[in-house]
Amino acid sequence: MLNIYELDKKRILEVKGEYEFICEDENNIYVRAENLDNPFKISSIPLSYELSLTEELNKLKEQKINEMNAKCDELLTEFSSSALGEEYIYDAKLEDQLNLMGLVSANIDSFFRCRKKEGLKANIEHTKEQLKQVYIDGLTYKSEIIYICGVLKAYILEQNSKDVLQDLQWEDYKKIQESKNV
Numbered sequence: 001m002l003n004i005y006e007l008d009k010k011r012i013l014e015v016k017g018e019y020e021f022i023c024e025d026e027n028n029i030y031v032r033a034e035n036l037d038n039p040f041k042i043s044s045i046p047l048s049y050e051l052s053l054t055e056e057l058n059k060l061k062e063q064k065i066n067e068m069n070a071k072c073d074e075l076l077t078e079f080s081s082s083a084l085g086e087e088y089i090y091d092a093k094l095e096d097q098l099n100l101m102g103l104v105s106a107n108i109d110s111f112f113r114c115r116k117k118e119g120l121k122a123n124i125e126h127t128k129e130q131l132k133q134v135y136i137d138g139l140t141y142k143s144e145i146i147y148i149c150g151v152l153k154a155y156i157l158e159q160n161s162k163d164v165l166q167d168l169q170w171e172d173y174k175k176i177q178e179s180k181n182v
Contacts, residue, residue, distance in 0.1 A: 006043035072149040079141040083133035088114040
């Protein structure tokens with residue numbers, strides 16, 4: 001079993017054995033190993049070191065949450081719908097959402113700006129049914145992206161490993177979901 005040991009820094013040249021360096025303070029060096037003899041003394045990790053690790057981990061969590069929020073915002077700038085019979089791209093900024101909601105609420109046919117995947121935006125005529133479908137497709141897409149972001153942020157908050165957090169990407173959502181469903 002691995003133990004935590006401390007060693008007075010003045011005695012560093014006296015030691016032999018294999019150990020893993022953990023940290024140091026003004027007077028001591030802290031290592032992890034099995035069965036170290038004098039001048040090592042069984043100890044524990046200094047509270048100041050544990051607090052610094054916790055602080056680093058919390059900063060990394062905050063950074064990753066901000067990264068996921070930024071990716072979510074990026075993905076929510078537009079969405080696609082096949083309400084016109086083929087895929088068109090629609091803007092999803094707040095003003096665009098309000099305009100679409102207004103048209104759906106008014107229950108009227110109207111022109112609405114969109115574009116084919118490789119095309120330019122244009123005002124294209126939509127029936128009220130097509131507008132409703134565009135609205136549903138937009139809400140569905142937005143809901144899915146927000147859900148994914150929420151799952152990723154919850155996962156981030158659960159983690160205690162900097163390595164896991166540093167490697168985490170938006171695309172890891174599927175693996176996280178699969179591991180929770182097992």
